[in-house]
Each structure stands twice: as structure tokens, then as C-alpha cells.
Amino acid sequence: MTTSLITGPTAGIGAAFARRLAADRHDLVLVARDGARLGETAAELRERHGVRVEVLQADLATDGGISAVEGRLRDAGLPPVDVLVNNAGFGNRGRFLEAPMADELRMLTLHCEAVLRLTAAAAEGMRERGRGTVVNVASVAAFMPRGTYAASKAWVVRFTEGAALDLRGSGIRFLALCPGFVRTEFHERAGMQAERLPSWAWLDADKVVAAALRDLARGKVLSVPDARYKTAVGLARHVPSRVFGALSAGAGRRYDPKPPPHRG
Structure with missing residues (x-):
């Protein structure tokens, strides 16, 4: 049986x-911070599947x-983790x-150190098993x-691409998933004004995951779900930074002084 760890x-x-x-x-x-929601999610998945x-x-x-999850990933007495999904994250509103x-x-x-350490902990065993x-x-x-959030996610992309290159031939598959705006709690939790965005900008989380798994099966290291966002990424490589910076700033213009909870 395959075991997957998801943050x-x-x-x-x-x-x-x-x-x-x-x-x-x-x-x-x-893996999550909220024990009550974690228990509810686990019970539902056990019952349904x-x-x-x-x-x-x-x-x-x-x-x-981070150390607690590293310990689980390295624990030889428990079922080894075959799939690691580093998903936990949050956004700060404002510039x-x-x-x-x-x-x-x-x-x-959360976005960089946790991803680095958990990927390393998981990859050690995966390399030994050859998958x-x-x-x-x-x-x-x-x-x-777009500030610290964008910079941290750029690090995630480059880190994942580098790990895939360094461990090529090991049997480990790596994927950096780069969705656009997805209908989740993320923007509300961060206090961002997501209602300013047009309806066509939103993606469905289940479809994002399906696209990611298709790209993974095709051997891709970078996945950008949806043609609209593929186009946006292509344009971002050629359009002056100040243009995209102005466009991406609109959803999070105001700042809420309360620290936002992160997902997980």
C-alpha cells in the first residue's frame, strides 16, 4: 500500500x-496545526475510502x-512515506x-525551511528504496x-527543479505545482480582497490536483494548471516586472494587523 504525507x-x-x-x-x-479539523478530516477520509x-x-x-514531521518521515518502524505533498502555507496582506x-x-x-527539511527527510528513504x-x-x-510571498514561492520552484536535477536517476519524481487563484480559504484567511477578481480567474482545487498528477505522470517537474495561467507565466517572462507587480497587488491592497493563520 502506498503512503502519502500531506501538509x-x-x-x-x-x-x-x-x-x-x-x-x-x-x-x-x-499534518496540520488545527487538531480538531485534522481529526474531522481524517475521520471523513477513513469512512469514505x-x-x-x-x-x-x-x-x-x-x-x-518541522522536527516532529522529519521524525515521522525517518521513522523506520512505521510505513515509509512514498509521496510527500508540501502544501502548507499562508499569505500576508499588504505590501x-x-x-x-x-x-x-x-x-x-513555512514556505522555505519546512519544504527544504521535509523534502530532504523524505528523499533520503526514497533514494534508498529507489522510488x-x-x-x-x-x-x-x-x-x-509580489513581496515575500512571491519570493518564497520562487524559491520553492527553483529548489524543486534543482532537487530533480541533482537526484535524476534515483527513482524520485519531483513536481513544483504553480496554481493561480484557487477557490479555497487562503485569501479569506490572509484578509485579501479576493472579491475584486473576475470569476474567470478562479480555479477549482480538485481540478488543480488532477492537472498536477497528470503532469507528474508525464514526467514534468513544473506544473501550471490551466491554459490561462500558462499564458500568464509566459507573459511574465517578457512583460516588465512593474506591470505584473501592479496587476497582482490589487487583491491584497489593505492590511489587517492580526497575523493570518496558515493552511495547516
Whole structure:
């Protein structure tokens, strides 16, 4: 039986990955901060799909939380993790210098340090077994100038591409998933004015996951679901940065001083 570990599985893209992989008969290890929602999600997946579901409550914006998940990934006494989905993340509303530095640093810990350490912990065993999959959820923001969030997601993309190159031939598949705007709790939690966006800009989380898995099966390392966002990424490579920066800033113009919870 294949075992998949998913961070941030209680909503949005993480929940879509959990549903899809459980439907594909994967046993699951679910990692999130909110213990109550984690338990509810696990119970629903067990009942609906009849798979084994472990839960691990951990805050991946802290060293202790990351270490706990590293321990699970390296634990030889438990079923090995065949698929790692690094999905947990959050956004800060507002421009650079409008968000508290503590929130910016939490973001870098979650988006970069946690992804680095969990990927390394999982890849060690995967390389020994000669097989495995790592999906790192980034964003189309990685290709656009938009403060710390975009910079952290650009790091995720480059890190994933580099790991795929360095471990080529090991049997490990890597994918950086770069969706556009997806109908999830993400924007509401970050206090962003997502209602300004037109309806055509939104993607469905289940369809994003389906597209990611198709790209993974095709051997791709970078997945940008939906032709509209593929076009946007292509344009971002040629249009001046200030143009895309202005376009992407609209949804998060105002700042809420309360620190936003992250997904997972």
C-alpha cells in the first residue's frame, strides 16, 4: 500500500490532494496545526475510502513542528512515506513593510525551511528504496514580483527543479505545482480582497490536483494548471516586472494587523 504525507490537508489544495490520493487507495499521514479539523478530516477520509489515516498535529512555522514531521518521515518502524505533498502555507496582506517582520519570517520558515527539511527527510528513504514522489506546492506568483510571498514561492520552484536535477536517476519524481487563484480559504484567511477578481480567474482545487498528477505522470517537474495561467507565466517572462507587480497587488491592497493563520 502506498503512503502519502500531506501538509495543510484540512482545506483547499491540501484537502483536494487528500481526497484524490485516498480515492486512489493511498494510506495517508495528515499534518496540520488545527487538531480538531485534522481529526474531522481524517475521520471523513477513513469512512469514505476505507484507508488508513494517521494524524500529526504540528506547526510547520516552528522548529519543533518541522522536527516532529522529519521524525515521522525517518521513522523506520512505521510505513515509509512514498509521496510527500508540501502544501502548507499562508499569505500576508499588504505590501512590503506593511506586514510585521515576525509574520514575514514565519512565512519563510513555512514556505522555505519546512519544504527544504521535509523534502530532504523524505528523499533520503526514497533514494534508498529507489522510488518516491515529492510535490511542492508553489504558485504562479513565483514568476511575478509580489513581496515575500512571491519570493518564497520562487524559491520553492527553483529548489524543486534543482532537487530533480541533482537526484535524476534515483527513482524520485519531483513536481513544483504553480496554481493561480484557487477557490479555497487562503485569501479569506490572509484578509485579501479576493472579491475584486473576475470569476474567470478562479480555479477549482480538485481540478488543480488532477492537472498536477497528470503532469507528474508525464514526467514534468513544473506544473501550471490551466491554459490561462500558462499564458500568464509566459507573459511574465517578457512583460516588465512593474506591470505584473501592479496587476497582482490589487487583491491584497489593505492590511489587517492580526497575523493570518496558515493552511495547516
